[in-house]
Amino acid sequence: MSDVLLPVAITVPLVAATLPLALGLKYESAGWPVAAVATTALAGLTGAIGLEVARGGALSHALGTYEPPVGIELVADELSVAVLALVAVVSLATLAFARVAGPRGNSFYSGYLLLVGGLTGLVLTGDLFNMFVFLEIVGISTYALIAADRSGASAYASLKYLVVGTVGASLYLLGVGYAFLATGTLNMLDMQVQIVEQASYADPLIRASYALIVAGLGLKVAVFPIHAWQPDAYQRAPDAVTTIVAALVSTASAYALMRVSYTVFTVDFLAANDAITTGMLIVAGASILAGSALAAMQSDLKRMFAYSSVAQFGMIVAAIALANETALLGGIVHLVGHGLLKFGLFLGIGLLALGYGARELDDLASAARSAPYTAGAVALLGLGLVGIPPSIGFLGKWYIGVGAVESSMAGGDPAGIGIAAVIFVSTLFTLSYVARVIERFYFAGVGLPGGHGAEHDESGHGDVGGHDDADRGVAADGGRESATGDDGPLTPVEGAPRSRLVPDRVPPASLAILILAAFTTIALGFGGYALFEWFDPYLTEVFA
Amino acid sequence: MTGAVLDAAAGSASALASVLASGAATASALDVLTTRHAYVAFALLLCIGLYMMIANPNLVKKIIGLNLFQTAIFLLFITSAYVEGGAIPIVPEGAAETGTFVSPLPHVIVLTAIVVGVSLTAVGLALCIRIYDEYGTLRTDVLRGLMRDEGSLPERPAVGGGDADE
Numbered sequence: 001m002s003d004v005l006l007p008v009a010i011t012v013p014l015v016a017a018t019l020p021l022a023l024g025l026k027y028e029s030a031g032w033p034v035a036a037v038a039t040t041a042l043a044g045l046t047g048a049i050g051l052e053v054a055r056g057g058a059l060s061h062a063l064g065t066y067e068p069p070v071g072i073e074l075v076a077d078e079l080s081v082a083v084l085a086l087v088a089v090v091s092l093a094t095l096a097f098a099r100v101a102g103p104r105g106n107s108f109y110s111g112y113l114l115l116v117g118g119l120t121g122l123v124l125t126g127d128l129f130n131m132f133v134f135l136e137i138v139g140i141s142t143y144a145l146i147a148a149d150r151s152g153a154s155a156y157a158s159l160k161y162l163v164v165g166t167v168g169a170s171l172y173l174l175g176v177g178y179a180f181l182a183t184g185t186l187n188m189l190d191m192q193v194q195i196v197e198q199a200s201y202a203d204p205l206i207r208a209s210y211a212l213i214v215a216g217l218g219l220k221v222a223v224f225p226i227h228a229w230q231p232d233a234y235q236r237a238p239d240a241v242t243t244i245v246a247a248l249v250s251t252a253s254a255y256a257l258m259r260v261s262y263t264v265f266t267v268d269f270l271a272a273n274d275a276i277t278t279g280m281l282i283v284a285g286a287s288i289l290a291g292s293a294l295a296a297m298q299s300d301l302k303r304m305f306a307y308s309s310v311a312q313f314g315m316i317v318a319a320i321a322l323a324n325e326t327a328l329l330g331g332i333v334h335l336v337g338h339g340l341l342k343f344g345l346f347l348g349i350g351l352l353a354l355g356y357g358a359r360e361l362d363d364l365a366s367a368a369r370s371a372p373y374t375a376g377a378v379a380l381l382g383l384g385l386v387g388i389p390p391s392i393g394f395l396g397k398w399y400i401g402v403g404a405v406e407s408s409m410a411g412g413d414p415a416g417i418g419i420a421a422v423i424f425v426s427t428l429f430t431l432s433y434v435a436r437v438i439e440r441f442y443f444a445g446v447g448l449p450g451g452h453g454a455e456h457d458e459s460g461h462g463d464v465g466g467h468d469d470a471d472r473g474v475a476a477d478g479g480r481e482s483a484t485g486d487d488g489p490l491t492p493v494e495g496a497p498r499s500r501l502v503p504d505r506v507p508p509a510s511l512a513i514l515i516l517a518a519f520t521t522i523a524l525g526f527g528g529y530a531l532f533e534w535f536d537p538y539l540t541e542v543f544a
Numbered sequence: 545m546t547g548a549v550l551d552a553a554a555g556s557a558s559a560l561a562s563v564l565a566s567g568a569a570t571a572s573a574l575d576v577l578t579t580r581h582a583y584v585a586f587a588l589l590l591c592i593g594l595y596m597m598i599a600n601p602n603l604v605k606k607i608i609g610l611n612l613f614q615t616a617i618f619l620l621f622i623t624s625a626y627v628e629g630g631a632i633p634i635v636p637e638g639a640a641e642t643g644t645f646v647s648p649l650p651h652v653i654v655l656t657a658i659v660v661g662v663s664l665t666a667v668g669l670a671l672c673i674r675i676y677d678e679y680g681t682l683r684t685d686v687l688r689g690l691m692r693d694e695g696s697l698p699e700r701p702a703v704g705g706g707d708a709d710e
Contacts, residue, residue, distance in 0.1 A: 140660075152691075156675055156691065158671055159672065162671065184647070
């Protein structure tokens with residue numbers, strides 16, 4: 001009966017999403033407690049599902065007692081549990097930040113829970129059309145959340161995302177339609193069998209179907225030529241929304257791509273269609289390079305890490321297209337690891353913006369002096385993103401790289417070596433922009449005049465673009481005239497929270513979560529073998 | 545790699561050629577138009593919708609284009625589900641299950657997809673209203689200019705690179 005956990009995990013956030021609006025009629029601030037209870041419940045359910053899967057292998061549940069392949073099936077295996085755990089942890093952890101950073105209001109929490117419910121469903125579903133519905137639930141709630149701060153710029157970014165995201169989801173639906181025409185089924189496992197029985201891997205309908213699905217999900221994942229919506233959306237969204245969206249939404253789409261590629265179309269299909277995988281590898285390689293290079297050129301922090309996501313998801317798409325065991329393991333590890341790293345990074349940036357009004361790289365001078373713990377955690381996470389060994393960021397990249405080389409060695413296909421080379425170059429780019437952040441934190445702005453800090457404070461708040469030039473000029477000069485005894489150029493905003501334990505003027509609960517996230521990425525890096533053990537049943541099944 | 549690509553390309557090209565050859569043997573282009581007109585309409589609607597989204601500077605018209613694009617996909621599902629002489633798949637108790645029945649699944653899919661499409665349109669139009677309230681225009685070119693003026697639209701990445709160096 002433990003399979004009932006699966007529909008319960010989906011319905012808890014979805015049903016709870018109605019409560020903030022309903023209770024909002026009577027209580028002013030019902031949203032946050034409801035969201036906290038629902039996400040805590042989801043975390044508990046995820047733990048229970050994880051235990052069940054660890055004990056007895058994959059769980060499945062037939063919705064409404066209609067047996068698959070006719071009915072809709074929910075499935076939890078090792079891969080979905082890993083992504084589900086990421087969803088549960090991140091959605092719970094972001095709440096602490098959302099409480100202090102806003103956006104406030106009950107409708108925000110309704111949207112938030114709708115997003116969490118959609119992500120849970122997307123991860124657990126075993127039905128292709130059901131996946132489309134959850135993809136769109138995730139999409140719609142993300143569009144609403146991005147525009148949640150009621151500014152015109154965020155509405156424009158959100159509308160751009162809406163148009164592109166809907167085209168992506170529609171292309172996915174079209175792909176599913178083609179596959180449905182060829183096989184007459186929508187259940188993932190059944191379709192895997194029917195593709196072989198009723199069609200073949202060389203069937204144009206099946207090939208077109210996979211190509212459309214890859215294009216559609218590629219739009220949602222934001223790989224290079226079709227990534228343009230993503231930096232705007234991440235930058236314009238309220239900080240708390242960026243934190244959850246950057247960590248989970250593209251991750252869930254990449255999970256969907258992985259699921260469809262390996263559970264529905266299988267490794268044999270990918271092996272039989274070199275043209276498609278080569279195309280995916282080229283796009284992924286371009287994405288890795290362009291994303292890293294564009295990230296290195298940005299001065300806005302959120303935009304910088306948004307472009308970095310384009311590069312990292314390029315690696316994950318490459319891992320999917322390489323279709324060997326090592327690369328796929330790397331892809332999964334990087335999927336989860338990158339989600340966690342980006343959660344931490346955007347949380348850290350959000351905290352600095354909240355406490356100090358710093359939104360640009362140049363605002364960060366000597367951040368390590370006034371906010372040592374926040375800066376330290378962001379630096380650790382940044383190094384993890386580069387791929388410095390004890391972090392999970394290293395593990396994922398390493399496995400993808402090794403897998404890429406392996407595939408080249410085995411098949412004599414040079415694309416793998418190309419991907420490995422591109423990952424290496426991208427690592428250098430990543431180092432270059434993370435090093436800029438760390439340089440700002442620890443070395444820049446020593447002895448900047450105190451008056452400059454106050455000016456920064458104002459400019460960081462409102463019209464960032466307008467004050468850019470003045471700020472840059474000072475920062476580039478180095479401003480080394482005098483050393484004042486003040487706390488440097490990074491000064492807290494009016495009314496920033498104060499804590500007795502740490503000098504950081506940021507909300508303590510969110511700071512604790514940030515530090516915990518930084519240490520988790522390192523701890524997971526040490527758990528490489530455990531991760532391999534955990535994903536081994538899934539990988540064996542896929543590559544059987 | 546390139547060899548593989550070429551192989552696959554040659555494979556698909558030959559497959560296409562054989563399809564075309566058999567098509568030419570049995571049916572002319574006119575026949576395709578008359579017998580498969582719904583599929584032709586599907587492709588046309590899809591392209592018109594996509595073109596509208598890309599080329600039209602008006603945000604509301606972009607959303608209309610999006611709707612056309614989605615409608616094309618609905619049309620594909622509905623067309624593919626049509627069975628000549630098919631009956632509604634409801635069999636009264638005790639009656640013999642004879643005759644051809646239509647699979648209800650594509651219709652259910654379209655019904656769900658329409659609901660999804662309507663809610664997307666609603667969110668999109670709500671965003672349009674917000675944008676119009678803020679900037680007083682719905683044309684993307686004017687919008688971009690206004691946003692650049694107020695500094696909330698970043699300059700293009702290529703320019704941004706030079707920007708960081710200055």
